[in-house]
Amino acid sequence: MTLSESPAAPVGEVVLEADGLTKHFPVRRKLSDIFTRKRAVVHAVDDVSFTLRRGRVTALVGESGSGKSTVARLLTQLYPRTSGDIRLHGETTRVRGGRRFREYVSRVQLIFQDPFGSLNPVHTVRYHLTRALKIHGNAGTNDEELEVALAGLLTRVALTPPERYIDKFPHELSGGQRQRVAIARALGADPEALLADEPVSMLDVSIRLGILNLLRDLKERLNLAILYITHDIASARYFADETLVMYAGRMVEGGDSESVTQNPAHPYTRLLIDSAPDPDRIAGIAEASTKDRGNGEPPSLIRPPSGCRFHPRCPHAMPRCSVDLPPRLDVGGEPGHWAACWLYDAQTVAKEGVGSAADPSIPTPPALHAPEEAR
Numbered sequence: 001m002t003l004s005e006s007p008a009a010p011v012g013e014v015v016l017e018a019d020g021l022t023k024h025f026p027v028r029r030k031l032s033d034i035f036t037r038k039r040a041v042v043h044a045v046d047d048v049s050f051t052l053r054r055g056r057v058t059a060l061v062g063e064s065g066s067g068k069s070t071v072a073r074l075l076t077q078l079y080p081r082t083s084g085d086i087r088l089h090g091e092t093t094r095v096r097g098g099r100r101f102r103e104y105v106s107r108v109q110l111i112f113q114d115p116f117g118s119l120n121p122v123h124t125v126r127y128h129l130t131r132a133l134k135i136h137g138n139a140g141t142n143d144e145e146l147e148v149a150l151a152g153l154l155t156r157v158a159l160t161p162p163e164r165y166i167d168k169f170p171h172e173l174s175g176g177q178r179q180r181v182a183i184a185r186a187l188g189a190d191p192e193a194l195l196a197d198e199p200v201s202m203l204d205v206s207i208r209l210g211i212l213n214l215l216r217d218l219k220e221r222l223n224l225a226i227l228y229i230t231h232d233i234a235s236a237r238y239f240a241d242e243t244l245v246m247y248a249g250r251m252v253e254g255g256d257s258e259s260v261t262q263n264p265a266h267p268y269t270r271l272l273i274d275s276a277p278d279p280d281r282i283a284g285i286a287e288a289s290t291k292d293r294g295n296g297e298p299p300s301l302i303r304p305p306s307g308c309r310f311h312p313r314c315p316h317a318m319p320r321c322s323v324d325l326p327p328r329l330d331v332g333g334e335p336g337h338w339a340a341c342w343l344y345d346a347q348t349v350a351k352e353g354v355g356s357a358a359d360p361s362i363p364t365p366p367a368l369h370a371p372e373e374a375r
């Protein structure tokens, strides 16, 4: 078994890069489209760029349908990309099945949201883990080595003693235990990057923190690069080093988690934080006006809004917002904190004659509490 604690690679080493990643899904043609030769597409992900580094957790936050899970599937090469690049250790990768796909996924593993659906109910924990170890060449050369590797995986995810769990079927385990088995299976590949797609959203609130603590422990012990996909921005502050916010297929804000969650810059991030459940802030939310919190529903991704995709809902939209796509702009706080919003472009603000992002008329939501503080 090659699963090793704190491999020699330095913390912060770049493992995986998304560069201008774009995915458009074709929509089934209607009869009327056949004559117009139009082919509609869903703009699921547009121009998404970020870097995953060893020993660091990057959170990708957004509401349902924002494109977060599509990004994870693109990174694991389950979907072919429409354009853009995925680089593993600086090398462009595009794999479609076969040996090269297996080699790639042994380094980049995906954990699914649903621990009930991701394990085959007719097979035991032993079967699932043995299969992962064998596929990725980590099962050793004899039965004794395989048993040691299986026990090591279960111990790593705190399912101890291993003999209590190894021959159980998925239905004999709790939701949290199943998710730990799913994580152990991913570790069977001895990956460098772990992509966790809403790993706690289907679990009871009482066991979510345990799974997040396990992932944090793995990040530190195994020096993994982790992408944590979630709609819960409060857990991103607690768990992630860096937080990126997606809206309608585009990234709209990014920076270190403390800055993004405590000093959100983009109006959409402020809306997300305002909507986050936090008993200490209920009074504050009730007092916030609808205008300040933004209105409406996420847009259609078949015909996304022009310019800034948030402009139909944004309480601070200016004429330019519906025309020009805002680039990433420095928000002027912590280094590396950016927002794709014209409020951070001094020339636009002066020309449109509106208050800058620092204007007190643009409210900053009250401080966000980490999950354990909120309970």
Ligand code: SF4
Residues within 6 Å of the ligand: 266, 267, 268, 308, 309, 310, 311, 312, 314, 315, 316, 317, 318, 321, 326, 340, 341, 342, 343
């Ligand atoms: Fe609102 Fe304009 Fe900023 Fe978009 S660019 S978030 S519409 S102010």
